[in-house]
Amino acid sequence: MTTADPNLLQRCSIRLAQGSLRIGNQLQGVHLIRDINLLETISHVTHERIPERVVHAKGSGAYGTFTVANEANFNIADYTDADFLQQDARTTDLFARFSTVVGERGSADSVRDTRGYAFKLYTKDGNLDWVFFSTPTFPIRDGGKFPSFVHCQKRNPQTGVRDPTTGRTSFMSRNPEAFHTLMYIFSDAGTPRSYNYAMIHSVNTYKFTKIKPPQIGSNDVQEEFHYVKLRFIPKLGVQNLNQAEAERLAGQDPDAYQRDLIQSIAMGQGPGWTVQAQIIDPKDVANYPVNIFDPTKTWPESVTPFRTFGSIDLNSIPDDFFEQVEQASFNPANVVPGWDVSPDPNTNFTYQQKVLQTRLFAYGSAARYRLGINNQQLPVNSARKNASPYNPTKRDGAGYVNSLLPRVQPNYFPAQGAPPRVLPQDVNIAAADLDQWSGGVIAYKSTVVDDDYTQPREVWESYKAAGTDETFVENVAMSLKNADFDVRQQTYGKFSWVRDFLHE
Numbered sequence: 388m389t390t391a392d393p394n395l396l397q398r399c400s401i402r403l404a405q406g407s408l409r410i411g412n413q414l415q416g417v418h419l420i421r422d423i424n425l426l427e428t429i430s431h432v433t434h435e436r437i438p439e440r441v442v443h444a445k446g447s448g449a450y451g452t453f454t455v456a457n458e459a460n461f462n463i464a465d466y467t468d469a470d471f472l473q474q475d476a477r478t479t480d481l482f483a484r485f486s487t488v489v490g491e492r493g494s495a496d497s498v499r500d501t502r503g504y505a506f507k508l509y510t511k512d513g514n515l516d517w518v519f520f521s522t523p524t525f526p527i528r529d530g531g532k533f534p535s536f537v538h539c540q541k542r543n544p545q546t547g548v549r550d551p552t553t554g555r556t557s558f559m560s561r562n563p564e565a566f567h568t569l570m571y572i573f574s575d576a577g578t579p580r581s582y583n584y585a586m587i588h589s590v591n592t593y594k595f596t597k598i599k600p601p602q603i604g605s606n607d608v609q610e611e612f613h614y615v616k617l618r619f620i621p622k623l624g625v626q627n628l629n630q631a632e633a634e635r636l637a638g639q640d641p642d643a644y645q646r647d648l649i650q651s652i653a654m655g656q657g658p659g660w661t662v663q664a665q666i667i668d669p670k671d672v673a674n675y676p677v678n679i680f681d682p683t684k685t686w687p688e689s690v691t692p693f694r695t696f697g698s699i700d701l702n703s704i705p706d707d708f709f710e711q712v713e714q715a716s717f718n719p720a721n722v723v724p725g726w727d728v729s730p731d732p733n734t735n736f737t738y739q740q741k742v743l744q745t746r747l748f749a750y751g752s753a754a755r756y757r758l759g760i761n762n763q764q765l766p767v768n769s770a771r772k773n774a775s776p777y778n779p780t781k782r783d784g785a786g787y788v789n790s791l792l793p794r795v796q797p798n799y800f801p802a803q804g805a806p807p808r809v810l811p812q813d814v815n816i817a818a819a820d821l822d823q824w825s826g827g828v829i830a831y832k833s834t835v836v837d838d839d840y841t842q843p844r845e846v847w848e849s850y851k852a853a854g855t856d857e858t859f860v861e862n863v864a865m866s867l868k869n870a871d872f873d874v875r876q877q878t879y880g881k882f883s884w885v886r887d888f889l890h891e
């Protein structure tokens with residue numbers, strides 16, 4: 388009657404794994420509260436679920452490495468003093484999670500959507516998260532629109548059904564800054580062959596930073612920076628499904644992308660990406676042809692070419708999906724010295740963008756709700772043991788284990804005899820004019836101008852040149868076929884800003 392399993396329930400053996408202790412015979416008996424196994428295992432199964440991510444709920448994860456691989460006559464270390472980028476061929480371990488945006492945890496992988504690509508690089512200076520997309524742009528440029536942007540793609544709050552009248556097109560047609568992103572989502576790039584075959588883009592603008600040594604006779608340490616966008620090119624090539632193939636696959640195998648990721652790694656043929664950067668000097672921003680902080684825009688390659696500086700390769704899969712993939716939490720606010728967020732500066736541009744700044748709050752908030760205040764101590768999220776700096780004031784709270792902190796350390800700083808936990812010197816990070824702000828509070832709402840359609844038109848011309856324009860129109864039509872007349876008209880009307888042909 389005894390089944391010994393030392394790994395369960397505080398390591399005590401299970402006495403009655405599949406039955407229960409009861410008084411009385413057979414089915415007429417009543418349970419005993421001393422049936423510890425029954426009480427513990429039932430309590431555990433009723434607590435198994437945690438909230439799924441409000442977006443990007445369906446995802447897959449894998450481990451791998453980032454390797455510095457500079458192209459000829461280029462050295463990324465000229466722009467950043469991020470430790471992990473200082474030497475060619477230096478490798479850094481990483482964890483990656485790939486996802487769809489809209490669907491719930493059980494939804495199909497191959498539906499038309501953007502794909503999320505999140506990377507956690509376990510650097511010596513702590514964790515750096517790159518939380519990126521398959522599309523080069525984002526549909527909104529004001530964080531205040533994010534709740535509506537999410538809800539419009541989710542289920543109708545009355546019926547629980549996802550329907551096109553309350554859906555993506557209804558919202559987007561009233562927020563035409565989204566149309567550049569829709570140009571990508573409604574091409575076959577909206578249904579990649581699997582996660583392994585898609586482009587990856589940072590979308591938001593970040594900064595590479597580098598500390599300049601003090602001038603002779605001065606102690607003033609200055610930080611110089613360059614604005615940067617990243618792009619990763621799949622080593623397996625970009626491969627997409629058409630609408631019919633994607634629909635068939637969604638029915639046949641909703642987990643097809645996840646399966647492909649796992650199987651390709653198991654066979655030693657895991658996916659990889661070549662990592663590239665577009666880099667802009669802050670002094671060139673004012674006269675740049677587009678607002679470089681607008682996530683609905685791309686930076687023209689003809690003006691700012693991509694430079695290759697690294698490679699990402701995935702080589703192993705987590706041994707516990709819930710522990711490592713479901714409990715992973717990424718955050719663009721997880722930065723390391725040498726990489727920083729862009730400030731979305733308030734210059735003389737006609738509108739401001741606050742998407743990245745909204746994100747800096749949103750991900751930590753989501754992680755605290757989903758995983759608790761000590762989410763960063765979960766093994767997949769925590770910095771590696773050899774990472775030097777840490778913050779001793781982040782102590783206690785539910786689920787606190789903190790095996791990474793040296794024992795017997797004060798929970799404040801500076802403290803007598805404690806090791807250094809802060810950067811050795813104060814740095815003047817407000818070095819550039821673009822980082823100086825002043826002004827009053829304004830209630831701001833972004834407006835759409837004709838120039839917002841310039842890049843969508845360019846994308847449309849590229850489809851015509853490649854012969855994929857018909858496919859794009861079919862994909863739009865398929866997604867709108869069940870929508871209300873008004874929504875269809877509104878959407879086609881907005882696409883006519885892109886090109887009259889689409890309106891016909």
Ligand code: HEM
Pocket residue numbers: 439440441442443446484485486502503504505518519520525529530533588589590591682715716717741742743745746749750753754757
């Ligand atoms: C205002 C804009 C945005 C807000 C407020 C926002 C917020 C969120 C939230 C709350 C989550 C769930 C996090 C969690 O539960 O752990 C999430 C996930 C994610 N977001 Fe965003 N997001 C925004 C824009 C973007 C953009 C522009 C990108 C890409 C460039 C992006 C990429 C991702 C990815 C890849 C994930 C999944 C992370 C994972 O695998 O756990 N998001 N976002």
